Amino acid sequence: xxxxxxxxxxxxxxxxxxxxxxxxxxxxxxxxxxxxxxxxxxxxxxxxxxxxxxxxxxxxxxxxxxxxxxxxxxxxxxxxxxxxxxxxxxxxxxxxxxxxxxxxxxxxxxxxxxxxxxxxxxxxxxxxxxxxxxxxxxxxxxxxxxxxxxxxxxxxxxxxxxxxxxxxxxxxxxxxxxxxxxxxxxxxxxxxxxxxxxxxxxxxxxxxxxxxxxxxxxxxxxxxxxxxxxx
Amino acid sequence: xxxxxxxxxxxxxxxxxxxxxxxxxxxxxxxxxxxxxxxxxxxxxxxxxxxxxxxxxxxxxxxxxxxxxxxxxxxxxxxxxxxxxxxxxxxxxxxxxxxxxxxxxxxxxxxxxxxxxxxxxxxxxxxxxxxxxxxxxxxxxxxxxxxxxxxxxxxxxxxxxxxxxxxxxxxxxxxxxxxxxxxxxxxxxxxxxxxxxxxxxxxxxxxxxxxxxxxxxxxxxxxxxxxxxxx
DNA sequence: AATATAGTGTGTATTCTTTACACTAAGTAA
DNA sequence: TTACTTAGTGTAAAGAATACACACTATATT
Numbered sequence: 122x123x124x125x126x127x128x129x130x131x132x133x134x135x136x137x138x139x140x141x142x143x144x145x146x147x148x149x150x151x152x153x154x155x156x157x158x159x160x161x162x163x164x165x166x167x168x169x170x171x172x173x174x175x176x177x178x179x180x181x182x183x184x185x186x187x188x189x190x191x192x193x194x195x196x197x198x199x200x201x202x203x204x205x206x207x208x209x210x211x212x213x214x215x216x217x218x219x220x221x222x223x224x225x226x227x228x229x230x231x232x233x234x235x236x237x238x239x240x241x242x243x244x245x246x247x248x249x250x251x252x253x254x255x256x257x258x259x260x261x262x263x264x265x266x267x268x269x270x271x272x273x274x275x276x277x278x279x280x281x282x283x284x285x286x287x288x289x290x291x292x293x294x295x296x297x298x299x300x301x302x303x304x305x306x307x308x309x310x311x312x313x314x315x316x317x318x319x320x321x322x323x324x325x326x327x328x329x330x331x332x333x334x335x336x337x338x339x340x341x342x343x344x345x346x347x348x349x350x351x352x
Numbered sequence: 353x354x355x356x357x358x359x360x361x362x363x364x365x366x367x368x369x370x371x372x373x374x375x376x377x378x379x380x381x382x383x384x385x386x387x388x389x390x391x392x393x394x395x396x397x398x399x400x401x402x403x404x405x406x407x408x409x410x411x412x413x414x415x416x417x418x419x420x421x422x423x424x425x426x427x428x429x430x431x432x433x434x435x436x437x438x439x440x441x442x443x444x445x446x447x448x449x450x451x452x453x454x455x456x457x458x459x460x461x462x463x464x465x466x467x468x469x470x471x472x473x474x475x476x477x478x479x480x481x482x483x484x485x486x487x488x489x490x491x492x493x494x495x496x497x498x499x500x501x502x503x504x505x506x507x508x509x510x511x512x513x514x515x516x517x518x519x520x521x522x523x524x525x526x527x528x529x530x531x532x533x534x535x536x537x538x539x540x541x542x543x544x545x546x547x548x549x550x551x552x553x554x555x556x557x558x559x560x561x562x563x564x565x566x567x568x569x570x571x572x573x574x575x576x577x578x579x580x581x582x583x
Numbered sequence: 584a585a586t587a588t589a590g591t592g593t594g595t596a597t598t599c600t601t602t603a604c605a606c607t608a609a610g611t612a613a
Numbered sequence: 614t615t616a617c618t619t620a621g622t623g624t625a626a627a628g629a630a631t632a633c634a635c636a637c638t639a640t641a642t643t
Contacts, residue, residue, distance in 0.1 A: 170433070
């Protein structure tokens with residue numbers, strides 16, 4: 122039973138709730154812990170913050186080591202600092218969420234020292250998690266549920282080209298409610314932040330839908346105005 | 353030039369943006385630093401987090417030591433972790449905002465070791481601040497500006513009994529825009545979260561306005577619904 | 584007693600936004 | 614050719630947001 126942390130000192134860490142959207146399901150990336158405490162438990166990916174690294178960089182590093190991805194949308198959402206959240210000493214953790222595109226199946230990089238594997242698990246089907254990670258996850262989920270209503274973060278989860286139905290499904294799983302198709306499309310198209318492409322969906326056994334792209338330039342123009350994406 | 357922090361270790365601290373509303377002005381509480389670095393500069397009240405103290409408690413302690421107040425509305429809003437934000441070593445700081453009632457003039461408690469005085473300063477008239485405290489303040493201000501639009505935090509800043517005009521003025525200073533009196537009153541009263549009292553304002557040399565209270569019980573009932581308090 | 588002053592308190596019409604709701608069109612598979 | 618599955622579309626009604634101006638009341642002043 123190794124002691125990683127000296128009992129007498131505080132340590133800072135990062136934990137990440139990494140969202141992906143695949144096959145109509147919202148998932149997060151979990152790792153299986155290799156080490157005590159909570160050996161063999163599922164946990165959020167995380168790590169100690171190094172002295173020469175800003176916390177934002179530390180978060181990006183974790184994501185990169187796990188997925189090989191860079192320049193991903195990430196944002197800090199809360200810092201958890203209860204005295205006893207870590208059984209081996211005082212660890213304060215800054216939590217981030219990230220959103221990544223799972224185009225089909227994304228290969229995960231081999232995992233480093235402290236975890237034996239990393240897997241995408243649907244948010245509606247999560248196992249028990251180590252430490253206070255369930256609390257962290259649920260607060261992160263609240264955060265994106267709230268944020269998606271007024272910021273265009275949904276597009277970070279979709280492939281670059283997507284159909285309006287896919288976009289709507291994503292809103293529905295995040296908000297956990299059904300939306301009206303006609304109203305949703307009307308509203309989305311009205312914002313003028315989608316570019317309609319000349320392409321259509323391929324490989325479906327029914328009428329193919331038009332593809333759209335998120336138009337960052339138009340969005341930037343409207344940026345001063347707040348948009349409302351929910352309901 | 354004393355060195356408070358060992359160069360080789362990380363330290364966690366708390367900084368607080370403490371808002372008060374007085375005489376039509378929004379103010380925050382600043383302290384004058386007694387010690388290096390940034391001796392004699394104005395700064396946000398803050399402190400090191402002790403090992404046996406959760407970060408929420410640490411924040412409450414700072415507020416209590418400074419104002420003698422307990423059970424005040426406080427919320428964490430961001431953690432600042434740039435490598436060089438503190439000239440003497442790595443200090444990661446968790447920032448909180450608080451809102452307190454300044455009924456007339458509130459006496460501040462005598463200040464502890466690291467500060468020579470604490471003063472209420474209007475947010476529109478802030479001096480240069482130590483460290484990255486300007487950034488912290490401005491993010492905290494953004495936070496309440498955003499939050500006041502959908503949560504009843506404004507009442508934390510007003511005396512228990514207030515007039516609709518006072519309430520409107522507070523919204524106006526936080527949102528930095530003029531609001532229409534008739535629309536504001538209509539909207540506020542429609543929410544049904546204000547209790548109209550049988551009392552009137554006293555000591556004014558013009559027609560006295562009715563006093564209202566925030567009705568927490570009614571608010572709790574509506575709580576599932578999000579309210580919109582802006583515009 | 585009359586008047587000036589300063590802030591309180593109120594209603595309506597217009598525009599914009601949100602919601603509710605159901606059928607035809609297009610493509611694929613048999 | 615037919616059956617199946619999803620794409621794509623419009624309108625009416627209700628609700629929310631905005632714009633806008635004047636009479637009322639309490640006090641202070643002369």
